[in-house]
Amino acid sequence: MPLLDIxxxxxxxxxxxxxxxxxxxxxLTVERGEIRALxxxxxxxxxxxVSAIIGAVPDHWVITADRLTWKGQNLxxxxxxxxxxxxxxxxxxxxxxxxxxxDPSATLRAQLEESIPxxxxxxxxxxxxxxxxxEIAIGLMHKVGIxxxxxxxxxxxxxxxxxxxxxFMIAMALVSEPELLIADDSTRSMESTTKNQxxxxxxxxxxxxxxxxxxxxxxLLAISSMAHTMTVLYCGQTVESGKVQDLHNRPMHxxxxxxxxxxxxxxxNLPPKSHLVSLQGTIPTLKHLPIGCRLGPRCPNARxxxxxxxxxxxVHQHSYSCHFPLHLPIDEQxxxxx
Numbered sequence: 001m002p003l004l005d006i007x008x009x010x011x012x013x014x015x016x017x018x019x020x021x022x023x024x025x026x027x028l029t030v031e032r033g034e035i036r037a038l039x040x041x042x043x044x045x046x047x048x049x050v051s052a053i054i055g056a057v058p059d060h061w062v063i064t065a066d067r068l069t070w071k072g073q074n075l076x077x078x079x080x081x082x083x084x085x086x087x088x089x090x091x092x093x094x095x096x097x098x099x100x101x102x103d104p105s106a107t108l109r110a111q112l113e114e115s116i117p118x119x120x121x122x123x124x125x126x127x128x129x130x131x132x133x134x135e136i137a138i139g140l141m142h143k144v145g146i147x148x149x150x151x152x153x154x155x156x157x158x159x160x161x162x163x164x165x166x167x168f169m170i171a172m173a174l175v176s177e178p179e180l181l182i183a184d185d186s187t188r189s190m191e192s193t194t195k196n197q198x199x200x201x202x203x204x205x206x207x208x209x210x211x212x213x214x215x216x217x218x219x220l221l222a223i224s225s226m227a228h229t230m231t232v233l234y235c236g237q238t239v240e241s242g243k244v245q246d247l248h249n250r251p252m253h254x255x256x257x258x259x260x261x262x263x264x265x266x267x268x269n270l271p272p273k274s275h276l277v278s279l280q281g282t283i284p285t286l287k288h289l290p291i292g293c294r295l296g297p298r299c300p301n302a303r304x305x306x307x308x309x310x311x312x313x314x315v316h317q318h319s320y321s322c323h324f325p326l327h328l329p330i331d332e333q334x335x336x337x338x
Contacts, residue, residue, distance in 0.1 A: 002029040003180055003212050004053070007067035011048055011236075013286065014060055020286045023048055023236045024294075027312070030180060035206055035213045037223040037244065039259065040233035043283050046216045047096070048236075050184055054093060055083040089117065092173035094186040098165035102157040108168055109153035112137045115175050140171040145197050163190045170198065174205070181205075182214045187222060195219075199226050220263045224248065232256045235283055235294040237309075242318035252320040252327050254299050255279075293323070301326075 011023040023045045030036050038046050051057050052068065053075070068075045070086060078086075087093075095101045103111055113133040120136065121129045141149040144167040157165060166186060173181055183202070187195040203226045205211040215227055223230060224244055231241040232255065240253040251257040261277035264270055281298040290296050292307040299306065301324045310321045 001072055002031050003071055004028075004030040004214070005067050005069045006049070006053075007065060009049070009052060009065040009068060010063070011045075011052060011057070012062040012064075015287060019062065020289060021236060022286060023052075024309075026233065026236065026238050028231045028238065028241065030212050030214055032179070032212055033206055033210045034229060035203070035215055035227045037227035037230040038214060038216045038233060039218070039220070039223065039230060041283050042218075043235070044233045045236040046233060047184060049233075050093065050182055050214075050216070053182065054087055054091065055080065089176050090178055091180045091182065092176065092178040093182045094166070094169045094173050094184060096185045096188065098169040099157050099162065101169060102165065104157055107154055107156055108160070109134075109137065112140065112153070112168070112172060112175065115172055117176055136175070140175055141168075143174070144168070144171045144201060145194065146171070163194055166190060167194075167198070170201075177209070178211070180212045180214065182216070184216045185218065187217065187219065195222065202226065220259065232259065235289070237294050238312070238321060239295065240318075240320045240322075246316075246318050250327065252315070252318065252325040253322045254301050254324075254326065255295050257326060293321075 006029065007027050008025040009023055009027070010021055010025055012019040013022050026045070026049060028036065028038070028049075038049065040046055052063060055075070055078075057063060063076065065076060070091070075083065075086075102108075106114075113136075116133050116136055121132050137153070138149050141152065146152050146164060146167050152160065152164060152168070160168070170183075170186060181202070187198055190198065199222055202211075202213055202215075206213060215223065217223055227244050229242065230244045230247050232239050232247070232253065234255050240247065240251065240256045247256060248260065251260060258277065258279045264276065279298045279300075284290060284294065284297070292309050293299070293302075296302045296306040301322075303324065305323045308323075310323045312319050312321045313325075315327075
């Protein structure tokens with residue numbers, strides 16, 4: 001049984017005049033010890049999925065799903081208190097903007113030490129417990145690569161650099177030893193050496209602590225170096241999902257291929273000063289969503305059949321949602337449909 005199981009998750013947002021589907025039947029799973037990457041353009045709905053998992057969705061939004069479960073428990077049926085218990089110990093989130101996620105009125109030391117669960121401390125006098133808190137906090141700072149912990153812990157969030165704040169947020173997320181870490185583009189502002197250090201840390205925790213990670217990022221190179229599986233999202237719809245290596249070697253959806261082709265790192269024989277491949281147009285707004293497959297207006301393989309939402313199909317644990325997948329000639333598919 002997967003730790004996190006999402007099947008046909010739909011979120012409808014009230015725009016004032018109508019409800020629009022910001023997420024349309026999105027599906028993904030995260031197994032124990034798995035690193036799953038969630039990829040897509042800005043505005044594709046990646047952060048909305050995180051909000052639905054943690055329960056940070058406004059009451060006037062409509063959320064439906066065939067399944068939205070954590071270790072078999074229905075998250076949608078839980079009370080706010082039950083959801084908070086899970087978020088406090090079992091699921092941790094590192095958000096995109098680390099500074100806005102921290103308390104501006106408290107030092108980093110106070111925030112980190114306060115977040116250490118009581119059960120991690122030995123019973124005894126308060127000064128011994130305070131010493132333990134400090135030792136645990138220092139250990140976490142060193143683990144995420146903050147070596148000058150003394151100077152850092154005395155500062156307030158607005159006094160530290162963005163990359164240090166991001167590292168500190170990762171330390172805050174790991175303090176309760178969660179089973180699932182959701183990293184929402186957590187390495188975006190880091191330079192390459194620091195980013196590689198964090199990626200190695202997260203990969204190591206998966207191996208030593210059996211930590212599961214839902215890694216949300218635009219960085220395909222980082223994803224390819226650490227993730228086991230990948231789910232590709234476009235405009236609120238799941239377009240393709242499978243093992244990272246399978247998607248790199250043989251993408252079946254035109255959007256996945258366009259993503260990979262737009263990254264020079266995956267094109268070994270790319271001549272210097274070559275034009276990068278890109279899809280025409282831009283991702284549609286919520287008020288002007290295409291019917292059927294939402295990639296239709298930008299897709300090079302689009303046909304009249306694309307006005308219908310494609311069903312999800314499986315090929316050897318590799319799923320895709322496309323009427324005209326790349327592994328089959330279009331003429332053959334048209335004949336099959338007729």
